[in-house]
Amino acid sequence: MYVTLVHVQVKPEYLDAFIAATGENHEQSIREPGNRRFDVVQSVEDPTRFVLYEAYASEADANLHKQTAHYLKWRDTVADWMATPRQGVRYEGLFPQ
Template sequence: MNVTLVEINIRPERVAEFLDVFRANHEGALKEPGNLRFDVLQDPEVKTRFFIYEAYKDDEAVLAHKKTPHYLAWRGKARPDDVGAA
């Protein structure tokens, strides 16, 4: 099993855009055969901070996820200062 926790900090003016763009990645990931869990959590105290909890069957499933159209679309729109692993 491969579990990853990602922290994403979004500038206040980009939160709505982030939610729109990330929704397709979230919904697509849940349908992947190797996906065990994919949670998107917004910090209730810091509304610009999100945590993504991903669990995949194995490393191959993670690599497959990173080649999907929904993941590539999200990464293509993300800015380097938006994403950092927790």
């Protein structure tokens, strides 16, 4: 499985808007054929910090995600809301298979 953990820190004044926009992206992403998981978690210690856990069946499926209208809308909408540039860290999903 092709997994990316995307680390995001949001400016506090955009917290609610970021959550709303990310929820919309999540709802569309989980409907993509190659999607296996698309979880969004928020830090309890620092509510401006999030991790998006994105799992796709293949690298090709993950690349297709980045071409979808909902992803492009999310990317452009939240760009100025980031306190720091988002960082994607690639992992190989082992379990479940």
